[in-house]
Amino acid sequence: MTTNKHNWPDKDGFFGEYGGKFVPETLMHALEELEKTYNNFKDKPEFKEQFYKDLSEFVGRPSPLYFAERLTNHYRTGSIWLKREDLNHTGAHKINNTIGQILLAKYMGKERIIAETGAGQHGVATATVAARLGLECHIYMGAEDVQRQSLNVYRMKLLGAQVHSVESGSATLKDALNEALRDWVTNVDNTYYIIGSVTGPHPYPMIVRDFNSVVGEEVVAQSKDLFNDMPNAIVACVGGGSNAMGIFYPFIDIKETRLIGVEAGGEGVETGEHAAPLNDGTPGVLHGALSYLMQNDSGQVKATKSVSAGLDYPGVGPEHSLLKDSGRAEYVAVTDKAALKAFHEVSELEGIIPALETAHAFAYLDVLMKDFDSSANIIVNVSGRGDKDINTVAEIDGIKF
Amino acid sequence: MNRLTKKLTNLKKENKKALVAYLVAGDPDIETTVSLIKLLVDSGADIIEIGVPFTDPIAEGPIIQKAHDRALANDVSLKTIYDIVNKFRDFDNETPLVLMGYLNTFLSHKKLIEENQNNAIDSILVVDIPGELNLADYGITNETINTISLISPTTKKDRIQSIAKNSSGFIYYVTLRGVTGASNLDVKEINTNIDEIKKHASVPVLAGFGIKSEEDAKLLADCSDGVIIGSSIVQMIEDDSQTKEFDRIGAYITQIKQAIS
Numbered sequence: 001m002t003t004n005k006h007n008w009p010d011k012d013g014f015f016g017e018y019g020g021k022f023v024p025e026t027l028m029h030a031l032e033e034l035e036k037t038y039n040n041f042k043d044k045p046e047f048k049e050q051f052y053k054d055l056s057e058f059v060g061r062p063s064p065l066y067f068a069e070r071l072t073n074h075y076r077t078g079s080i081w082l083k084r085e086d087l088n089h090t091g092a093h094k095i096n097n098t099i100g101q102i103l104l105a106k107y108m109g110k111e112r113i114i115a116e117t118g119a120g121q122h123g124v125a126t127a128t129v130a131a132r133l134g135l136e137c138h139i140y141m142g143a144e145d146v147q148r149q150s151l152n153v154y155r156m157k158l159l160g161a162q163v164h165s166v167e168s169g170s171a172t173l174k175d176a177l178n179e180a181l182r183d184w185v186t187n188v189d190n191t192y193y194i195i196g197s198v199t200g201p202h203p204y205p206m207i208v209r210d211f212n213s214v215v216g217e218e219v220v221a222q223s224k225d226l227f228n229d230m231p232n233a234i235v236a237c238v239g240g241g242s243n244a245m246g247i248f249y250p251f252i253d254i255k256e257t258r259l260i261g262v263e264a265g266g267e268g269v270e271t272g273e274h275a276a277p278l279n280d281g282t283p284g285v286l287h288g289a290l291s292y293l294m295q296n297d298s299g300q301v302k303a304t305k306s307v308s309a310g311l312d313y314p315g316v317g318p319e320h321s322l323l324k325d326s327g328r329a330e331y332v333a334v335t336d337k338a339a340l341k342a343f344h345e346v347s348e349l350e351g352i353i354p355a356l357e358t359a360h361a362f363a364y365l366d367v368l369m370k371d372f373d374s375s376a377n378i379i380v381n382v383s384g385r386g387d388k389d390i391n392t393v394a395e396i397d398g399i400k401f
Numbered sequence: 402m403n404r405l406t407k408k409l410t411n412l413k414k415e416n417k418k419a420l421v422a423y424l425v426a427g428d429p430d431i432e433t434t435v436s437l438i439k440l441l442v443d444s445g446a447d448i449i450e451i452g453v454p455f456t457d458p459i460a461e462g463p464i465i466q467k468a469h470d471r472a473l474a475n476d477v478s479l480k481t482i483y484d485i486v487n488k489f490r491d492f493d494n495e496t497p498l499v500l501m502g503y504l505n506t507f508l509s510h511k512k513l514i515e516e517n518q519n520n521a522i523d524s525i526l527v528v529d530i531p532g533e534l535n536l537a538d539y540g541i542t543n544e545t546i547n548t549i550s551l552i553s554p555t556t557k558k559d560r561i562q563s564i565a566k567n568s569s570g571f572i573y574y575v576t577l578r579g580v581t582g583a584s585n586l587d588v589k590e591i592n593t594n595i596d597e598i599k600k601h602a603s604v605p606v607l608a609g610f611g612i613k614s615e616e617d618a619k620l621l622a623d624c625s626d627g628v629i630i631g632s633s634i635v636q637m638i639e640d641d642s643q644t645k646e647f648d649r650i651g652a653y654i655t656q657i658k659q660a661i662s
Contacts, residue, residue, distance in 0.1 A: 021531060022529045022530060029556065029557055168463075168470075299507075300506070301505075
């Protein structure tokens with residue numbers, strides 16, 4: 001857990017001009033209560049001890065920083081290293097955050113857990129920690145995502161969670177968030193809402209970042225051990241932006257490391273059919289925070305398109321908006337097509353089937369590696385494994401089981 | 402004095418309770434919204450609250466969500482809403498009109514609100530900003546438009562005080578933990594909380610969310626300065642949108658009005 005590094009958010013929950021707390025009045029007290037609890041516990045030795053113990057014994061941390069030899073040879077320059085979040089229990093970085101937040105829920109005495117999920121990874125990670133503590137768990141998931149991530153839906157059910165298919169709006173991640181917020185407004189007294197990304201109202205973007213920054217902390221130490229230097233660049237996919245924020249955060253003050261977030265370019269940013277608000281959005285308010293947003297002239301949120309359910313979201317965490325404006329991080333986009341190509345390439349070259357979300361980060365290496373000579377060290381955050389995506393990819397490739 | 406303040410002052414003088422009726426602009430279509438507003442006023446509504454449709458209305462239950470979707474399918478924006486209210490103002494320059502919506506749509510139309518053509522709108526209620534803040538805090542200034550703040554059952558005393566101080570027009574007391582149209586009213590809690598708010602507020606306190614029957618309306622009017630009815634009306638609009646015969650809505654409003662008189 002990295003805390004107190006750079007000074008965002010401010011006391012009102014803003015990262016520069018982004019972030020804040022834009023929620024119905026009924027939730028204001030719950031957010032204050034959460035912020036108080038978090039601030040009270042985050043630096044306490046017993047809290048940190050429990051968090052790191054769970055990460056070590058239940059999740060299997062630290063995850064390796066692994067030299068990708070064949071991928072490196074493929075680009076014939078630099079060294080490519082993979083931060084193996086795909087090896088975590090439940091198969092993605094999402095578990096880091098849920099391990100931390102369930103501790104907060106326990107301290108607050110909440111007996112009911114809710115969460116939204118896109119690709120299902122956060123839903124599985126939440127159902128997992130709820131099962132571990134024997135807490136009632138409800139997961140909201142867009143009906144379209146329930147279809148394309150059916151494997152994860154079944155995993156959540158096996159873990160004892162109730163999965164609610166959300167039919168409203170575009171029936172994807174944003175609508176799942178709407179529905180989870182409505183549940184929270186209704187059951188706020190006994191319910192803890194585990195938001196799965198660095199999005200939502202303050203204090204969530206801060207809490208989710210802090211819990212996920214264990215990834216970046218490990219990378220700092222592993223880089224010293226493995227190549228005795230800081231990396232030249234870190235590449236991570238960005239939907240809401242939690243895996244990227246987690247690995248970027250400890251590097252914000254390490255200026256020699258380029259931080260590159262890769263958004264879902266869908267059919268191509270120029271077509272408008274994508275999920276890349278940092279590349280093609282304007283500041284707006286959605287789900288409790290002001291941040292870059294895909295919206296029309298009337299302030300209505302646009303439908304998104306991406307082959308990856310986990311990136312199919314019109315907004316992005318407010319801290320990414322700040323890092324974009326300040327220029328500390330670069331944000332690019334790759335198309336569905338490029339991501340699918342990378343999905344196959346990495347599977348064949350490295351024996352690692354990446355999540356479709358992660359495949360976006362890999363796809364950008366085609367562009368990025370041209371910037372570096374052979375002495376460079378480039379890290380890709382392998383945010384999750386691709387088992388959940390095999391049905392989607394098989395269907396695209398015209399394969400029937 | 403704007404129309405809303407004037408109306409609420411007069412009602413208080415006459416010892417009457419306010420009836421606020423809600424509908425979503427552009428549901429089922431733009432023309433019909435104008436005639437529905439007229440119908441609501443003719444049937445006894447004192448104040449009209451116009452829902453500004455938004456793609457992601459997180460405080461709304463399913464009935465009003467669907468109405469937002471129908472309105473968006475008709476391309477209704479804040480700009481269209483000014484067309485609607487201006488048409489209504491040709492007939493009625495007395496009834497207060499309140500816009501209720503989500504911050505993002507207002508931010509996208511700052512100019513329209515600052516101009517407030519013909520002073521047609523009297524008040525704005527933004528569902529997703531903290532009650533201590535108002536539109537001016539987001540760079541939207543118009544001194545003739547006042548901000549209505551929400552207070553809910555989960556609002557703590559210290560915040561009740563600062564919200565009460567900030568609110569102009571009236572305070573909208575959210576009667577339940579939940580979304581619009583839910584049905585878990587706790588009249589005892591509502592009574593206690595409204596009493597607490599009234600200690601600090603200089604403006605009237607109206608109650609809304611989850612009020613459906615004449616009995617609900619009467620119970621809540623007894624402990625507040627008036628009630629807000631939304632989902633029931635919106636449901637009837639949906640039910641009768643094919644025939645566009647809305648007599649049922651008129652009768653319903655008249656009954657509620659009688660129940661709180």
